[in-house]
């Protein structure tokens with residue numbers, strides 16, 4: 001499998017506290033990875049390091065063989081790395097369509113699919129509408145994003161995350177706060193995007209049913225470190241993992 005991202009000995013501390021403590025991971029293209037672990041394990045911090053929200057105190061990261069350790073967040077997006085947030089992150093006063101148009105247009109400007117501004121905008125709107133249809137918000141394109149239900153906002157976030165057509169996309173608790181029905185909608189979409197787009201997804205998710213049915217590969221974090229990684233069947237039987245999830249049904 002082609003290696004997309006390589007993280008080597010990444011560490012991040014906040015004062016005395018070590019949130020990410022020497023993480024080494026390789027993410028190949030096309031493998032849907034789930035990162036799991038108790039609250040405070042360092043999952044979000046790891047995503048922040050990879051996507052450039054924070055710089056690591058030590059360690060190096062390569063994306064498609066290029067060193068990205070010190071690149072700004074937007075430079076990483078330009079190279080094909082995107083994310084969604086654990087806490088909803090949308091432009092509440094912009095319309096649903098505009099929220100998707102922002103990443104789509106920004107990519108089209110960069111890649112200059114067309115040199116004509118008007119044509120580029122027409123193409124971008126068509127592409128954004130296509131994404132809206134896929135996430136089931138086709139009928140709500142003019143609604144201000146802030147007026148959507150929580151479930152629809154989560155769907156919109158997913159649309160925003162795939163808007164830049166990333167090669168690697170991190171989704172931080174994409175189904176948090178959702179009802180079981182909404183949750184399965186979001187997860188089916190991730191499965192569909194994963195199969196139909198050239199995007200490799202990495203999700204942080206708490207629902208173990210979801211993790212074990214969706215992921216090809218599971219990374220378990222605990223106290224800032226990778227406790228175990230492997231295919232779901234192997235992780236389910238892993239003794240150290242079972243100790244962390246004591247009493248929970250894996």
Ligand SMILES: Nc1ncnc2c1ncn2[C@@H]1O[C@H](COP(=O)(O)OP(=O)(O)O)[C@@H](O)[C@H]1O
Pocket residue numbers: 014019037038039040041042043044045046
């Ligand atoms: N910006 C920050 N400042 C201080 N401490 C932080 C910050 N971000 C995260 N932490 C701490 O780092 C630890 C790991 O947090 P986080 O990566 O959010 O865990 P997870 O996503 O696995 O629940 C937590 O104890 C959290 O309080």
Ligand SMILES: [Mg+2]
Pocket residue numbers: 043044045086172
């Ligand atoms: Mg988190």
